[in-house]
Amino acid sequence: MPARRVEVRDVRWPRQLMSLLVVLALLAGPPAVLLFLIGPPVSGWPTTTQMQAWVQQPLTEETLTAALTIGAWLLWLLLAYTVTVRAVTRLQATAAWLRQVPLPTPWQATASGMAGAAVFGVTTHPVTTAAPQPPPPSSAAGSPEQPADATPTPDDRAVSDDGILVPGGWLPRDTAESVAAAAALLWLRRRRDYRPRPLTPNAPDAHTARLPPAVASVQAALADATAPSHAPAPTDSFTALVGVLPTGGLRLSGPGTLPIGRGLLLTAALARHRHPTPTLVVTRAALTDLLGPDAEPLGARLPQLTIAEDPGDAVRIVEGAAPPRMVILAGDDCDADDVTRLAGVTAANGGRLVVLGVWPTGQTWHAAPTGHLHDPTHPDNPAPRLCVLDQVTAVDLLTVIAHREPTTPSPAPPSTPLPQAVTPGPRLPRQSTRGAPHRRPAASHQRLHLRVLGEPTLLIDGEPLTIRRSAAVQVLAFLAAHPNGADTRELTAAIWPGLPRRSLTGRLYTTLSDLRGAIRTASGLHVIDHTDDRYRLNPAHVDVDLWHLHAAIQQAATTVTDTAAAWRAVRDAYPADLAAGRTWPWLDPIREVTRRRVIDACAALADSENDPRRALVLLQDGVDIDPYNADLHARLVTTLTAIGDHEAANQLHNRYRRALAQAGIEDESLDHRATSSTITSRNSPSQP
Incomplete structure (x- = not known):
């Protein structure tokens, strides 16, 4: 493979060199000619006499020559600006690509150096490894798989054993895992509550909408995180949080006050299964400060949360039969004596008080935007780090936790329509495939088979093709689930949610190039077409089991004779769930819609x-x-x-x-x- 690539570069370099020489000639030639024939465009500011003469007779040979000279210089400046912008863009793209290239390990560097010294050149061969084994299909666990390809760079998403950084905040590791588990439980509740219905074209599907982007970011960040070899036992994040705070009450001050307050809300809301009784009391004013206009309806749906009108009302709640473990209130318009009394009652019941505002008699800790709490009276003490969230991310995550959907499906329009079946159509323009090494001649009747119902597998002559990158497997599955194709933005947002697009374009191109090259090498076929910035599987070359299922569903939804046979064809075309065992964030809505259509057919068969x-x-x-x-x-x-x-x-x-x-x-x-x-x-x- 490398030898063939070198040959391709040898063919292209004269043309590239000629293009470079032409650009340099255009940049250096016009200024040299103008300076040699005419001189500088401006030799000095015009005098008063020259200005008066120009006003009296503007069109002279000298003025016309000066105007043409200035116009020529402006055209040259426009050309120079265009070349500079193109060069900077190319350099930025190259730099983005270089950031995605994994650095060699010390052993790899040593081996490469020894091989280079022996043969005066470096010869590389693609390393193929077995496809990653999918994790156990435990929907409630909510722990996404670890991808095989490189994790994001620190500039993209910071991941550590202690926590993850996502757009809109930072979450401790156990809190993030609880969020992922809550999202998985939401999908299980949707599956539990669905009632089969007759198969009809474009049947409405209630409650299959995608979860908020913040949830996808958390799931993807957990997938990027490297699991330790000896994973610690799950911890009670809420109890650990209570243990961090002082017993006599605490006032937060600083730019991280409200973000930390939202993190406290999220941690308390996630404590439902470990703490069945309400764990948090928050005043109405504090809830509004934290969540904005969504505070009232959202707070009412959180079973772990009790809303108090003021500190006096909070005292009565804390003195009740089931005292909460934490109280949050806004202190700007609260009486200091009431707050002090509330702090004492809360501490007597083993709880903690957090004041977001003024409390002159209480101790104050500085809240940093990163979530670190600093005790000014003990500056040498380690600063604990709490969950921090902006308002949008907090509302998104709390909405998923508080989500309760009606059992009876509503007649809402379909949130995730079933894609139409694809039939082979006119061939799209193919990209050049020169330089593909050892390509197998493709027979006119040869077609590949992509299996995405079950473990995603690309079969060539019945043999599975080894795909090195898990992102490439995701691309194949995504394009199979979207027969009309997807553009760069849609692919990057689905496969790497929560990361800035500027850092993903190069990664996507690398993934697609590796995938296309592997398929061309093994079969000689061009499977992924790229036209008008849309990537699409070529139905003339690849046969997809999901598309056969879509066709069977459409047939069963429109047939009026022998309906039982049509329903049975739907069931027979469904061997397993879409990408079974995979936990990609984009997958759940499409998987659920597909599964519902199949159980619709099973229920219809049973009723008949x-x-x-x-x-x-x-x-x-x-x-x-x-x-x-x-x-x-x-x-x-x-x-x-x-x-x-x-x-x-x-x-x-x-x-x-x-x-x-x-x-x-x-x-x-x-x-x-x-x-x-x-x-x-x-x-x-x-x-x-």
Whole structure:
């Protein structure tokens, strides 16, 4: 491969050298000619006599010559400016690319030096490794996979064992993992609450919208973080936070006051499973200062949060039967005596008071924008670092945690429409493939097969192609899920959310170049087309299993005869979830829409069966596809009851409730569907 690339450069360098000489001639030639023939454009400021003569007779040979000379110099300046801008742009792109090139390890550098000394040149070969094993498909765990390619540079996203830096704030590692787990639980609740419906073209899908960008940034940052070899046991971040704060109350002062206050809100909201009782009291004024206009409706949906009108109301809440562990209030318009009394009551109940404002008698710590707290009375003490969030990021994360969706789908327009099936169309213009090493001649009938239902795999003549970069696997899956293609912005935002685009363009180009080269080397086919800044899989060269599923769904949604066969074709075209086991942030909405269409077909098949035992098999098939869906379990238990197998219905129901409890999902969606006599007939389990 390297030898062929060198040959290509040898062919191109004379043309590049000629272009450089032409540009230099255009830059240096006109000034030299003008200076030699005419001289400098301006030899000095005109005198009064010359100005009067010019006014009396403006069009003379000298004035016309001067005007033409000045025009020629302006054109040259425009040319020089254009060349300079292009050169700077090219240098910036080169610098961005160089930042993505991984530095060699000491062993690699030593080996390269020895090889260079031996053969007076460096010969490299592509290193192929096995595809990364996907993590266990535990949706509730919320721990994304570790990508195989290089992690972002420190300029992009700072990641450490203690925490992660995302746009809009910094989160401790355990807090970020709790956010990812909350997002995974939200998708599980959506799966549990969905009710199958008849297959129709472009059927509306309620509650499949993407989660806020802040959540995707947290998930991606966790994926970039390198997991330690001995991961510590999960910690109670809220209890650890309470232990950092002094017992007698604390006033925060400094630019990090409000960002830290929002971090306290998030940490308390995430403590629901470890602390079932309310853990935080916040005054209405403090909540408004922290969250802005979204404070009231959002605070009302946070079960760990109790809103107090003023410090006096907060005292009554703290003295109640279940005292909270922390109180936050705004002290600008609060009575100092009330605040002092609240501090004493809170400390007596083992809690902490945090004042965001004026409190003359309390101790004050400086809050830095980074989240560090500094005690001025003990400057040598280590400064603890707390979670810090801006208002937008805090509202986004708290919205996901507080999210409660109705069980009955609303007739809203589709938030994630199912892509149309793709059929091979006219060939798009292909890019030059000169220099591809050892390319296999492509037969006219040869097509590759991309499998994204299950583990993403690209098959060439039935053999899987090793793809070195996990980002390249993501690109293939994303383009398979978007048959109409995607531009650079869409790809970078999906694969590397939360990072500035300026640092990602070079990374995307490197990933695509490596992927295209690997495919061309193995098959001789050009699979990814690039036209008008849109990347698209070429349907004439690659066959995608997801596209066959889309075609079956469209056929089943529009057919009026032999509907059972059309529904069965949908089920047969779905061997597994889209990119099963992967936790890419962009994947959940598309995966959920696809899964819903398949269980729609399973439910329709079961409803069309007159034999309850055959319907039982079809419903069990749907439960295998989505083991968290409550409606499918209710249908399954009802069918078991109808055939008289009450013991199996009871066992199924109990296993299902245990599965929901193990996943951390409340089972409030179950009770309202069943009467007291048939509750076990309405909700049955499958082991997820």
